[in-house]
Amino acid sequence: MYRRKLCVAAISDVHLGTYGCHARELHKYLKSIDPEMLILNGDIIDMWEFRKRYFPTDHIKVIQQIFRMAARGTKVYYITGNHDDVLRRFSHLKLGPIQLKDKMVLQINGQKTWIFHGDVFDMSIHVTPLLARVGSRGYDWLIRINRLTNQILERLNRPKVSLAGKIKHSVKRAVKFVQDFEQMAIDAAIEKGYDFVLCGHIHRPAIRTVSNARGTVTYLNAGDWVENLSALEHNGQKWELRHFDPTDFTYRKGRLGVEDATDDEELPIGSDVEAIEELAMVHALMTFPQRDTEKSPSSNGTLRRG
Numbered sequence: 237m238y239r240r241k242l243c244v245a246a247i248s249d250v251h252l253g254t255y256g257c258h259a260r261e262l263h264k265y266l267k268s269i270d271p272e273m274l275i276l277n278g279d280i281i282d283m284w285e286f287r288k289r290y291f292p293t294d295h296i297k298v299i300q301q302i303f304r305m306a307a308r309g310t311k312v313y314y315i316t317g318n319h320d321d322v323l324r325r326f327s328h329l330k331l332g333p334i335q336l337k338d339k340m341v342l343q344i345n346g347q348k349t350w351i352f353h354g355d356v357f358d359m360s361i362h363v364t365p366l367l368a369r370v371g372s373r374g375y376d377w378l379i380r381i382n383r384l385t386n387q388i389l390e391r392l393n394r395p396k397v398s399l400a401g402k403i404k405h406s407v408k409r410a411v412k413f414v415q416d417f418e419q420m421a422i423d424a425a426i427e428k429g430y431d432f433v434l435c436g437h438i439h440r441p442a443i444r445t446v447s448n449a450r451g452t453v454t455y456l457n458a459g460d461w462v463e464n465l466s467a468l469e470h471n472g473q474k475w476e477l478r479h480f481d482p483t484d485f486t487y488r489k490g491r492l493g494v495e496d497a498t499d500d501e502e503l504p505i506g507s508d509v510e511a512i513e514e515l516a517m518v519h520a521l522m523t524f525p526q527r528d529t530e531k532s533p534s535s536n537g538t539l540r541r542g
Contacts, residue, residue, distance in 0.1 A: 278316060
């Protein structure tokens, strides 16, 4: 099967283990790409709603595919979210090419992307965690009703609807929550001097550039695999938002090398920085003969891939 080559692919809010997760579509998407780096930006496995009686084969296939990608040389970063916050006690755990983190900075062609799930800006989780869990259970039921509704509409040749989306866009408090979340992420990123800020959490895919008196930043949100079936991709030149479409897998060229940032570079979220430099195709083939080998600690730590 042909796979589109990418520098980076980022997904979030998959919610494996819930009825609303579109695991079959995500599995197809993951099989269609060959990224140098895969970022799982939180809420991948929904441990709030996890039940032994519901974890179907399609959900297991997604996990298996991620491990296959890692075995082929893709560097996988699992950023913890609120629905998988139990994993935060194991932050910085590394299992081969798979690393667990709470947040990270990605440097691409000299531009820094600040990556975290985003629940840090959701006050409802920190102030009323029980209410947040009750709301999550209600959302799961709404998605189940929505999927049943769409199955009926599909048989009637009627367009599908998003009940959760309609509620989010019509209820003023929900709209304000999304706007406040995005603004807090934007303000924080500008304050820290980042070029991009990449989040998840609110199930609203987006790419938009915002400026204020202190600077400019591009806000990125990978969306989710419950309602929007979306992902963010970097092709070596820019970030792009992609919605799942089984007929729309276009070829994109992209090569990259990964380097560690200097130890003395101060970052508000730690020193875990990956630097990616754009390389010409011929130079990449000549310079990076191996798919995934790292230099010794005494060198600049470039990840090589051919």
